[in-house]
Amino acid sequence: MKTFNHLIRWTLLILPIAITIGTVVAFFLWLLSAAIHLRFDHQWLLFLLPFAGVLIHLIYQSVGKSSEKGNNLIMDEIHQTGGGVPWRMAPVILTTTIITHLFGGSAGREGTAVQIGGSIAAVFGKWFKLNEQDTKMVLTAGIAAGFGAVFGTPVTGAIFALEVLTLGRIKYEALFPALVASVIADFTVAAWQIHHTAYHIAVLPQTPYFLSAYLPIDLFLLSKVIAASVVFGLASYLFSFAVHGVKQVFSRLFTISWLIPVAGGLIIIGLTYLIGKPDYLSLGVDAEYPGAITIPSAFIQGGTDTWSWLWKTVYTTLTLGTGFKGGEVTPLFYIGATLGNTLSGLLNAPVSLFAALGFIAVFAGATNTPLACTMMGVELFGSEYTLFFAVACFTAYFFSGHGGIYSAQRAAIPEIQDNLPADSAVNSLKNSYLAQKMSRYKIRLKQK
Template identity: 40%
Template sequence: MNFISKFITTTKINKYRTFIFTLSKWILWGAIIGIVVGTTSALLIGVNDYVTEVRQENSWLVFLLPLGGVIIGYLYKYHGKNSRKGVNLILDKIHQPKINIPLIMGPLVFVATFITHLLGGSTGREGAALQMGGTITEFMNRNLKVRKEEQKILLMAGISGGFGSAFGLPLAGTLFGMEVASAGKMKYEALIPCFISSFIGNFVTMAWGIEHEEVIIDLVPSITTFTVIKVILLAIVFGIISICYSELKHHIRKFSMKYLKNPMIIGLVGGITILALVYIVGTKDYLGRSLPMFEEAFIGTVPPFAFLAKLVFTAITMGTGFRGGEVIPIFFIGATLGNVLAPIVNLPTSFLAGLGLAGVLCGAINAPITSFILAVEMFHGKGIEFFFIVCIVSYIFSWHHGIYSSQKLYEPKTKLFNLPNGESISHIKLKKRV
């Protein structure tokens, strides 16, 4: 009897030790990732802000955009290995641990993002932050000989640290790392390292003196049946616009790879096309991050087709090999679309700009929980019920589309549209063509 009692006691002690050891390990690794990713994000944001100012003061730099495309294409063709896949490569690694992420991916996306921003490509920054997080995590996985199952969790933490530090939204960053790889199926085991990485990454970025852009919703309508119906219909529109952007970008990329083939030629043609568009629309407002017009969407009026212009500029930029990110341009597309629709549906401008931002983002990244929490953080909890509706509806009506082709889609979305469960977006589209 004493032997059995002693055995049970020893087993319990061992379980507690294992739990404490695992918890401590996740906290330590999440903190390391957060510190390194937060520092690199601060450097990325600081340099991007600087090169953007340089471009604005030297408008002639935009004429070098085709040359920049050639340089980026050269770097990825001869030195990038398979890092051209960008964020999709990190998602592939989460699904298939045997895939290797080249450590050159982080430094390379740094340089390519600076070139893109300096010369006026329509892009953001989170793509670079996510790829840096993935590269840093891959380095840890190799040198610390992390088990395959734990590698997935650390990669999610790297994504969380990159997103949270890039936007100053640590809660959204936590969930983004857990949700984006497999829409409809979250790995809750990754919660602690993703939380630690995102929060510490954000704290470190702020400690380096980085300030993130802020927009405010000044008026939220009352919850009525008529208003809810309006919001649902608008959410469907936001979901459809997210499809338009995702599909245009993917088709440009496929067309370029099929007919132009050489990344340097693709970059050259992409740069020339963007230059041509600048003269067609008669403004440079859609180059870079377009922050002035984005902020104006919450307080004033913007051109009626600003959302469409930004959609096309960004799809060409990202589809022809330039680097940076897509979330800030998606913010712009959603906010300006909401601004234009506000007087038509008789809803407050800043409120609808915020709904558009969250709705188009949700449809593009297929992450309704992340998008909802992002809206709660960004707009300080205003209109929380409406944002929940918009994110759910937009998620459903974006169907099997999204900006990350390696993202896998799970229930409940796939049940509604009778799609295969657990397939990546790229595989779903391939099967639909056959």
């Protein structure tokens, strides 16, 4: 009876939160699509990108304030209650993300959806007068709802919300609220007639392989998957290193902060005309012209250039590192899918399969969420290649280094318990672990 009451209570608490988040995310996705296609029709808008960067800077300076910490602010609040998640985070990030994409900035949408989810959840938490523990649960559910709704992957959204908070530890007490929130928010987006891009892996030809009479899997293909996944992990590391590095470099170069987005916007304009095509601007899902390189085109033989993944890395790290807003995940999908396309040619492997593996594996390495990304593979591409999805995501995770795109991500255990750098991006993993051990040892001594 107690369990039943617990489930009913959380369902009733989460229902209005998730419906609200799903509705706002649906509105955001509609606006985002409209802004992107408006830029397609008016290519001169790209020249206003530096001015858009200044506008975003002024918005955060005047209204956004602490909201500029974005996803990290929500994660910090879940780890340890502080100043709270401000209600204005949702409208500010929605507005500034639309501005970024309208003028051609290379960014994603996950960060926006997660911040919308966290901000709305925080507001409802105050209205419901929840205690500290329940507020943390509601914030976790808000992350799940935002993520699941924006990509149409509700199970992934729930697992991501739990896995992304602490490396090596999942708090299962938040699983039910997170899953309910993610599913309801996804249903709400669907009810508003917002559709997500569909991706497909082409059927692999049935050919005999080594030890096929004894093993249910092609070991030769599996070895190619592992080799490619090592590269996916290195690409994740490069992205994480670059996005933090760009921020540091530009902060040192410019003492006047509003000049940073101006410089970033000018560089992106220059690169676009140097390359001669706008393929690496904005989201990278819809094609601006026939033959453009997009995430869907990466699933087709010859659908990308050899260095498309690197150009997208440069564009996105410049965009986000110089103050423009959005998310990192969709660009990571683009980087992974195009890199998978390139590697499929080098390894003589199935194009669509390797594009799909790169799609989820680069994301797994950059966010330290291999479980969620494995489930994303199942939700987006089907369950037939689940083993390949898991191998790709966990291999990329191990080869992506100890950092990631989220500086607020904590660590319960290191990825590999070996020689860790003293300034590890996940808060000095070994030092934290040893400090906890010493603290427990001192308590025991006092008790004796």
